[in-house]
Amino acid sequence: MGRKLISSGHARPRTASRRAALRTALASVGTLALAGCDRLSNNAGFVDVLTSAQDLSRVAQRAVAGRNAMAQEFSPADVAAHFRTNGTLMPVDADYQALLRGGFTDWKLQVGGLVEAPAEFTLAQLRAMPSRTQITRHDCVEGWSSIGKWKGVQLSHVLAQVRPLASARFVVFRCADSMDGPSLDGHDSRYYESIDLDEAHHVQTLLAYELNDQPLPVANGAPLRARVERQLGYKQAKYVMRIELVDSFAKIRDGNGGYWEDQGYEWYAGI
Numbered sequence: 001m002g003r004k005l006i007s008s009g010h011a012r013p014r015t016a017s018r019r020a021a022l023r024t025a026l027a028s029v030g031t032l033a034l035a036g037c038d039r040l041s042n043n044a045g046f047v048d049v050l051t052s053a054q055d056l057s058r059v060a061q062r063a064v065a066g067r068n069a070m071a072q073e074f075s076p077a078d079v080a081a082h083f084r085t086n087g088t089l090m091p092v093d094a095d096y097q098a099l100l101r102g103g104f105t106d107w108k109l110q111v112g113g114l115v116e117a118p119a120e121f122t123l124a125q126l127r128a129m130p131s132r133t134q135i136t137r138h139d140c141v142e143g144w145s146s147i148g149k150w151k152g153v154q155l156s157h158v159l160a161q162v163r164p165l166a167s168a169r170f171v172v173f174r175c176a177d178s179m180d181g182p183s184l185d186g187h188d189s190r191y192y193e194s195i196d197l198d199e200a201h202h203v204q205t206l207l208a209y210e211l212n213d214q215p216l217p218v219a220n221g222a223p224l225r226a227r228v229e230r231q232l233g234y235k236q237a238k239y240v241m242r243i244e245l246v247d248s249f250a251k252i253r254d255g256n257g258g259y260w261e262d263q264g265y266e267w268y269a270g271i
């Protein structure tokens with residue numbers, strides 16, 4: 001947990017002078033400013049120190065624990081009475097709002113990019129696929145955890161149907177929620193995340209549509225969210241609308257593989 005707390009909640013400074021200014025600002029507000037995945041705390045950073053450490057941590061973790069290592073699973077008695085919520089709790093975007101009003105009957109998950117057979121799946125189709133249920137602990141970099149029971153379809157099952165091309169290396173989750181409010185000028189601030197194909201094929205990596213035996217609440221990412229149980233909270237993309245197989249995320253947004261990664265968070269957020 002120590003590394004997590006150090007890396008919590010900061011934007012990567014883009015320039016040396018900005019970095020210096022941020023250090024001064026940070027020194028004056030102290031460590032209280034360090035917590036947060038919330039956009040208001042997106043203001044200062046130590047994360048640049050950690051970016052080279054992340055490759056090491058990913059390689060070391062895989063070498064020690066193995067690509068198939070399981071995240072701990074818990075018993076029903078461990079499930080939190082209220083699973084916490086964080087980040088977007090209600091997307092402001094009009095397209096999402098319309099789908100929500102219709103009870104997500106018109107919602108479809110699009111899966112495309114570097115695949116042989118791009119496809120769309122309704123919620124009913126996803127629910128009809130083989131499911132997995134798991135009770136796991138969600139760890140947010142803000143320093144809190146919640147244990148929840150998730151039900152969903154394994155991402156590997158969906159990928160098998162679209163057949164990734166040999167060139168595909170990453171799975172990108174495109175989400176419904178704009179982090180900077182509704183866009184007026186074409187500026188895209190929708191949340192996004194990415195994982196590699198090892199993580200995508202892990203048995204516990206789900207596209208979840210239920211939390212604690214109920215349809216996924218809006219605040220937790222309805223109608224569908226990712227569960228990537230060996231990684232931190234910000235990798236658990238909510239409001240997933242589209243899945244893209246890519247060979248690189250260099251050309252997606254700021255090129256770091258995720259909304260928070262573009263603010264300086266580690267791409268490999270192993271717990």
Ligand SMILES: Nc1nc2c(c(=O)[nH]1)N[C@H]1C(S)=C(S)[C@@H](COP(=O)(O)O)O[C@H]1N2
Nearest residue numbers: 037084085086087088140175191220233238
């Ligand atoms: N689309 C989207 N996914 C998201 C976020 C978000 O703001 N938007 N926040 C992330 C963060 S930082 C955390 S801790 C978890 C919170 O999930 P919860 O609201 O179910 O607790 O979602 C992650 N996935």
Ligand SMILES: [Mo]
Nearest residue numbers: 037140141233
């Ligand atoms: Mo988080």
